[in-house]
Amino acid sequence: MPARKYLRPERLPTYWCPGCGDGLVVKELAGAFGDLGMDASNTVLVSGIGCAARAPGYFLLESVHGLHGRAVPIAEGIKTARPELNVVIFSGDGDLLGIGCNHLVHASRRDTDLTVVLIDNQIYGMTGGQKSPTTALGVKTLTSPDGNTDRPVDCQALVKAHGSFYARATTFHLPLLGKALRAALTHRGFAVVDVRSQCPVNFGKRLGFKNAYEMLMHFKKAYRPVAGEVDRLGPGEIGITR
Numbered sequence: 001m002p003a004r005k006y007l008r009p010e011r012l013p014t015y016w017c018p019g020c021g022d023g024l025v026v027k028e029l030a031g032a033f034g035d036l037g038m039d040a041s042n043t044v045l046v047s048g049i050g051c052a053a054r055a056p057g058y059f060l061l062e063s064v065h066g067l068h069g070r071a072v073p074i075a076e077g078i079k080t081a082r083p084e085l086n087v088v089i090f091s092g093d094g095d096l097l098g099i100g101c102n103h104l105v106h107a108s109r110r111d112t113d114l115t116v117v118l119i120d121n122q123i124y125g126m127t128g129g130q131k132s133p134t135t136a137l138g139v140k141t142l143t144s145p146d147g148n149t150d151r152p153v154d155c156q157a158l159v160k161a162h163g164s165f166y167a168r169a170t171t172f173h174l175p176l177l178g179k180a181l182r183a184a185l186t187h188r189g190f191a192v193v194d195v196r197s198q199c200p201v202n203f204g205k206r207l208g209f210k211n212a213y214e215m216l217m218h219f220k221k222a223y224r225p226v227a228g229e230v231d232r233l234g235p236g237e238i239g240i241t242r
Helices: 023-037 053-060 071-081 093-099 101-110 155-160 174-185 199-208 210-221
Strands: 043-047 064-065 087-094 115-120 163-172 191-197 224-232 239-240
Touching: 023 043, 023 053, 023 087, 023 115, 023 174, 043 224, 053 087, 053 191, 071 087, 071 101, 071 115, 087 093, 093 101, 093 115, 101 155, 115 210, 155 163, 155 174, 155 191, 174 239, 191 224, 199 239
Parallel strands: 043 064, 043 087, 087 115, 115 191, 163 191, 224 239
Antiparallel strands: 163 239
16 A cells, blocks of 8 residues: 555645655655554554654554653553554654663563654754764764764664564665564564664764765665574664564
């Protein structure tokens, strides 16, 4: 089923900056919903606060735009009350791995049947370009003008510590992203799809990228898809873990 059948055309164009990767992930998620026959009768989208958190409002589905960092407990509450529903979280690295990281860890530990689409652009883009929990070491941002000295959060380590589903993709590798989303949506238990996405306006320019295209070409070179399922993805690898 075409992805556009799951979207609200009256709300387009989106509020995202030109070149933002969020729209690419929205399209792939809508396509995965269509492939799996998911719709407004059995699916709920939940988000917190941030650029990516605006995504559920563009879907023709029931959705909840929650408080900053509280997407996971809201989603767990919905799943507890209505266990027959497919509950999907769509939010960013600041929301899910910053203020909401504790919730993510314990939902993984409980193996709550949720699908998390985590958009990782390594920056707080909506508020101007401050360093986020996943900003790489040495990277200069608005709040790390001399280079980030904080080690980035290892999302894979947090999720796989409890044996939960984890996949990593980028907004350049869209076929892999679509495959990972479908696998996560059909997984029974806690599932995270960690998507490396570009923020060309509040991050890319500071790194020396002229536009979103250059950032996507960087993803193409920097990330290597692995064949089949592996126990753990190494640095620069993308794919689905066992």
